[in-house]
Amino acid sequence: MTRYVLFAALGIAALAAPFQVYPILLMTILCFVVFAASFNLLLGFAGLLCFGHAMFFGTAAYIAGWLLKNTAITIELAFLAATLAMAVLGYLVGLISARRGGIQFAMITFAIAQFIYFLLLRAPFTGGEDGMQGIPRSALFGVINVSSSFTLYYLILAITVLAIAAVYRIVHSPFGEVLRAIRDNEARVDSLGFNPVQFKILAITLSAGLAGLAGAMKATVFQIATLHDVSWHVSGTIIFMTLLGGLGTLAGPVVGAALVVVLHDYLAHFGEWALIIQGSVFLAVILFMRQGIVGAAKALYRRVVVRS
């Protein structure tokens, strides 16, 4: 019951938000919500720490940007193409890395991401240090104009809702059940006749596709794709957001992404202090809320409402 009230309130707030808040800021939050949700699918539900998730986000931004600039493709097809391309890249990354666990998996994904970063730095179409600029917001289905940030916001919002629903479905599917079992005890899943590596490869594929979707959206929001989006800074930021919000919960990435983006925006005035304040927030959450903000809120809710 409380859940439905919460959803309704959130829905109304999301629909009304661009009347109050700068739409670009809202869309930035939504892009990172999808990105963090894709990362959480791997770390929170498959136990895989990818330390190069920006490779999917940033590469997808270039792919969507290039298609929109150089072809007559509609915006939704550009999103779809970038998503599928990143799913393929994710599958290849999975083939190389899924046999390893823990810190080895993190190192391999980091190395692949660095490799892709340098590839894109050298590639002629990325615009090098300047980035790929002037990415157009082509019409939705070729007819609906989304060139203003206000209308684009509603498209991005709709896609975000679909993406979160997709993550929910993946986690609560026959596949998701086995995946969560692998996270808990891989050797046991193997002894029950499954091949855990295949499941992890599929999880990486799905997660990479979603991260790609987030990157493609970001390219149309800012109308630019840059090397920064592929860099390890962004890979680190997404880990930060997910841990802050709460690992292995569906609301965690939403809260974490929103908080970090708003914090970034707000702290921009503080110059150098921004990093120090951000670091302090992270430290406080790690020390006092090991389950992240959503995990801590759930525990509090259980203590106050259920026990009383």
Next chain:
Amino acid sequence: MSVAITTAAPTNPAPEGDYVLEARGLSKSFGGFHAVRNVDLKVKRGSIHALIGPNGAGKTTCFNLLSKILTPTEGQVLFDGQDITGLRSAQVARLGLVRSFQISATFPHLTCLENVRVALQSSYGIAYSFWRSLRALDSLNDRAMQLLAQVGLKAQADLLATELSYGKKRALEIATTLAMDPKVMLLDEPTAGMGREDVEPITDLIREVSPGRTILIVEHNLSVVANLCERITVLQHGEILTEGTYGEVSSNPDVITAYMGGVDDE
């Protein structure tokens, strides 16, 4: 698709010399250290067979070799007449040779029902369906509840495994193993670390699920062994010391010296 109900399918009494699991000259060395050395083991179909020996004798390593978690340095493993030496552990499990682990191996953040259902999914064929709702697994729930009831966990079906007591976790593990409907179960110290009050229910449970299956068990509690097992193999320093009935083995002077020495350092 329906799932086979597996309450102790009556088997024909095994003919003499009908061995379901066989190790031939099995050896495993780690670096230069021989953990298992030239082990010949035959497990009769339908029997409960114990593998005992002091700590570090190589019992768990033997289990890892039989269940193909480890590859032997030398030797062969035969299951149901088939050479499985070259297979992977998951393939062996699908053939019906399923093991449990010495340390408790549940899925702590899954509910008890889900713990068992994961194993049932193994033969259900839709484990890769990431687009389907969990409702697609509803037809497995009856069987899962039946297995939970069998090990006395019906009331805990919706609890997370991590919330169970130690004894109940081991019971859940057995339910999960049973969900595979194994021909042969390898149980590695199912009563280890248990309080006295938990040992008896688990022993009864093992006896209860044994008809129609073969069980190879590593067990330190000798009264459990005496109670359950018709045949006992004693391992020491990676080699077979002797084999026989409980009466034969327990009166063997070599076993008494070897085994008593080992039991003491626990």
